[in-house]
Amino acid sequence: MSRILKSIKKTLLDNQISDKIKKDIFSKKVLSVPESKPDERDWLHERVKFTSPELKEFSRRDLTPKVLDQGSIGSCVGHSGRVLLSSSELFQVEESSPMWIYKKGKEHDIFAGEDYSGTTIRGAARAVQKEGCCFERFWPYVADESSLPKEGASEDAASKKIKSYRVIPASQINQIKGLLINQPLWYAFRVREAFYSVRSDGMIDTEKYLNSESVGGHAVAMIGWKYIGAKLYWEFQNSWGTWFGDDGYFYMQHSLFASHILGGIGPMYLEIQLKEPEPEPEPEPEPEPEPEPEPEPEPEPEPEPEPEPEPEPEPEPEPEPEPEPEPEPEPKNRKSNAFKVIVAAIIGGFLFLLSEIWG
8 A cells, every 4th residue: 555655646746846846845944054164073083983784774764753844943953853862762752852952052052142043963962961851841842933941841851961972974884874773863964956856755866966056054863774776875854744755754875965964074973871860969967956965963962971880898708618627647557557456356365364274
């Protein structure tokens, strides 16, 4: 079915009458990216290396937000910047505000004041690095330069800052491809009249483009590439609605891409990994109030001196014990005394016997 619709669309849009109608419609778009000199500080340093996949064709169409129409103001930088930020996980949940990117870009670009239409992609990149970017609901898009953000937009943006931005020289084709695998790139270029009548397949006719008049500067999101024969074409998402080119997308040959860069030497990439908000310093704890001094306790009354104990009466001296009688000394030799008694008794008996005999 899509092939049939594309065939009908091609028949209706790729003819002289439709080219004139497209030119009348799209020439009213404000091309407001001003000329600015390249800044060497933006260049990608050679020490940063990217691998390039050997792919003949790659597109981020299914990975980017839908094509929008910027309307009657020069907010192409905001709309293309919105596509770049969409590669962050945070902005896939809720879209970034193209109006914030556009209006803040004016505050950070090299031009004085803000009373003009348009800005540079470098100014917008610096704004998103310094101030971040709020969600769409904090600054909904309306094609009105006097539009103002809602309350809380600045606080919301401050939590979503990019880390840095760089420019890749257009000659570094492999590095550009390697980056496109991971995220869209930012591209500002000189628009010529032939751009208004791009065919329904989105292919810019290089010769016709170079032979037309220059009409201003424009910013778009670079999202892929493809080869037609041996020629390399880069793919871009525009912000002029889905009736422009191939459903809002277009292709530019590498030689044309490299020769019409505006304000730089190649496309810009944002280091999308969002900065985590720096934690606010913890407030110093309030000094604890010094405790009120406790009242000194009243001195306890000195205890009355205890009366000295009355001296105990000296005990009466115990009577000295009577000396025990000394035991009689035992005879020195009881055996000798008994012997004498026996002898005396024998003698006495003998004498008694004699007296009886003689008596």
